[in-house]
Amino acid sequence: MTALEDFVALSLLPPWCWLRAAAPLRAGEQPGVIVRRLVAEHWPDEPAKCSTLYARAAAATRRAAAGHLAAIPWSDPAYPVALGTIPDPPPVLWASGCIGALASPSVAIVGSRAGSEYALAVAERLATDLAACGVVVVSGLARGVDSAAHRGALAGNGVTIAVLGSGVDVMYPPEHDGLARDIAVRGAVISELVPGTPPQPHFFPLRNRIISGLVRAVVVIEAGVRSGSLITARCALEQGRDVLAVPGNVLSGRNRGAHALLRDGARIVESADDILEELGMSGRPDQPAGPAADPVLDRLTPGEPLDLDAIADRSGLSAVRLLPRLFDLELRGLVRRAGGGRFVRIDRTC
């Protein structure tokens, strides 16, 4: 019996056991000891529980080996560091594809299964742009926004990770089998569920905590008020990840969840730059600079609001001529009002 099978046996206990297992595992207790204690505590009337668990664990590891699936127990150096920090980390991750993908900085893009054309276009665009910057795009392989995000990352020649609510060899939805294969070429399809596990509704909220647990930030696109994406967002906040949201049409009702996140302080996402900036990976490119030789603008210094008299003195223009020019500069975004009738140059260098 290997340590792997202990971790797999632990993972075959109901999910609430993982919360109980995390602290002892972090304290260095052996997974086999934890399994036996939990079983003795919660299934005292089932003397065969342990042997059944281990038989299922052995079957799962055999099935994984036969299907060329990797098993990454919590103790494995390949186990993603970020995921290990959540309150209830999966004891084992099963993976199809390249487990090296789990080590790169990543962002989750999640949203409606019934995403509008708009949501799909945004998901694909963001994923393509993130992937092109070397950010791994994590999502749930679901219909709609999730698969658009995966496809976008692939279109950007990037790496993407799909986290399933079934075993990695049980494709759901079935029509995404080809997409999963494409993902596994340079990325990975992963799950905490042993190979062969069919999808069940209650696996998906659990799966969402892995999506958020893997990443530094979760981007929500088109989530209804009771969407699973909001659960992912809530998990992300609980796990200390950043939550960002893409705004959209307020009349369709499709964006209420994303807008509620924005109302609660999520960062607004218009482009991949917003996400990269949040991750500290890139600054927003500067606005184009204003014309260099404006007689009024050149007399103004960013951070130094001046009243009309002072600007008139400096520029040699009368107040009567000055005001239309200042309004023009204001309209062009080069000058703004600073209160009390003063004007200040807008700093274009920061």
Next chain:
Amino acid sequence: MTALEDFVALSLLPPWCWLRAAAPLRAGEQPGVIVRRLVAEHWPDEPAKCSTLYARAAAATRRAAAGHLAAIPWSDPAYPVALGTIPDPPPVLWASGCIGALASPSVAIVGSRAGSEYALAVAERLATDLAACGVVVVSGLARGVDSAAHRGALAGNGVTIAVLGSGVDVMYPPEHDGLARDIAVRGAVISELVPGTPPQPHFFPLRNRIISGLVRAVVVIEAGVRSGSLITARCALEQGRDVLAVPGNVLSGRNRGAHALLRDGARIVESADDILEELGMSGRPDQPAGPAADPVLDRLTPGEPLDLDAIADRSGLSAVRLLPRLFDLELRGLVRRAGGGRFVRIDRTC
């Protein structure tokens, strides 16, 4: 020579003079004294300046009387209190229609002249709903979002005010002549510019400070990054008014200005409720309550996070059966995770 003509003469000086006039007027100085001092100071070489000003002022008041236009000087009880508090209040407001409309709580809706179908639909919807709640809708009678807001308020049988960048008897854009007439039936068309003044580009940024100065909150719909609506928003912030913004499509580029406002802390608007709530005029209606007799939910109290053991004890359900129910409640928005594997009931009464 009446006090009105002093105020009109003051208004005929260039706009930067109003900043200089505000403090003395607030200190109780007579407008005629201020006019003569400003003229002596800034036009010392034009001995006829004063008499020319007063001749124009008299002509303007005659023209207003002939056109049944009201002149509301700063000293008039009908002058809007809020507008009188801005740094550079207009010395005189000219109005066509019902000046009583200036006394009601009001909100500005402003946005792109080339508004998309979406922007026009949102502007109209918000204005209709605000007007139906007794809120006066203020805008600039421009093409696009402005006129959609006016039309929406009229459709809600409400009151709306148009602030022009020309004299109130010089319609711009000309095709909005009929709309202006409809507005004046229960609302008002107003301007700080003397009757007969043709529209000029630099009047519009000045006009925007009146729009924001009249209202308690400015709602921006579809503003580009250099849009005049952003100037209105900036005036509003300078004047201590609330700024709210409607989000939209991030791919079109049309909403960059509104999204920038949201990024800077503007409140997000999905419906008139958001605006009314900001004004303290109405609470957001409660979400529908959850089912009353859920065996798990009934054991939970808002504000009291519990772990699985405690919920199992209270509900009499095993942890194994509990988790799927908790996830279901979570998906239905009735329960949320509270960190450390605990769950808490969401308060639906506040």
